Amino acid sequence: MSHRTIDLEVMRYRPEQDDEPWVQTYKVPCEEDWVVLDALIYVKDNLDGSLSYRWSCHMAVCGSCGMMINGEPALSCKTFIRDLPGDVIRVEPLTNFPIERDLVVVMDDFIEKLQRVKPYIIRDESKPISEGEHRQTPAQLKKFKQYTLCINCLCCYAACPQYALIPEFIGPAALTLAHRYNQDSRDQGWEEREDVVATNEGIWDCAFADACSIVCPKHVDPASAIQQMKISSTLSWYKNLIGLGGKKR
């Protein structure tokens, strides 16, 4: 197997000793089948044990290793070095987030927003177990299945120009998760979630740049979820206007 030596430029930031982020370059001999994460692991194991980055599954399932690769948000476990041009690769922490250390970002803002949209099934009354499970047809499952594939890697937040401008914006992944439960035939929580998402900080801060859907490594298509929510929220707004709205809160 052929080796290719690359210059891996890594943004470093160690809060106890660095005033601001800086770039450290490592020479990494890469195998043909390596992804960017393999190069980082090589650095950590062989060149510099102090380098910090998140990873777990190495197979685009866990969502831990999202980072900026040559300026684009991507999973480092899914980005093959052979697909990147030139022999210099730049990795940086996801943009739009505070840096915790090196390539590790502070996710608190997203976690708080994720909880706010109530991403779980809400029932007016829960069905007794004796009545059996909530059954769902393949067509009902298809309505939301795509949106369940989100792994919270936050690439969409790094890509979103609106989140960059407006930190209060709930943002693509959290809104998509709200839509995922709204579309679930077992769920009855639309009204509750609407109070959170049909706000200026919710779906209405989205300007439909579509960057979230372009970078999403799982093809979740958050932009489509948000536009669908805009349509249903608009219909409900007009219904409320002419007095046909559902229950008032």
Added chain:
Amino acid sequence: MARSNKPLVWSLFAAGGTLAALLVPALVVVTLVVAYGYLPAALDYQTMHAFAANWLGKVILFVVIALCLWHAAHRLRTALHGLGLRADKWVAKAGYTVAGLGTVFAIVYLLQIH
């Protein structure tokens, strides 16, 4: 957090955008065809005047003009915000005022065509 009132402007924006996407390419082609001197009978002054004098024609012209104006106002608002202009309130007010005036003028002038 209160629910937003943006559905009002967004629905006009969305409807106008859909309409513009369908109509603008055709309008560009028609305008070019006429500009290059070919005037089909359906586009001469008498026919167009009769179209605007008809009630259905008035409704069609009104919907196209008004929705396109509202679409443009909202598109400019989001575009200017995206370009870094931090005066959303004023941009919104100015844009929607122009669209509102255009809507009113469209009604007034269309009603004057008999």
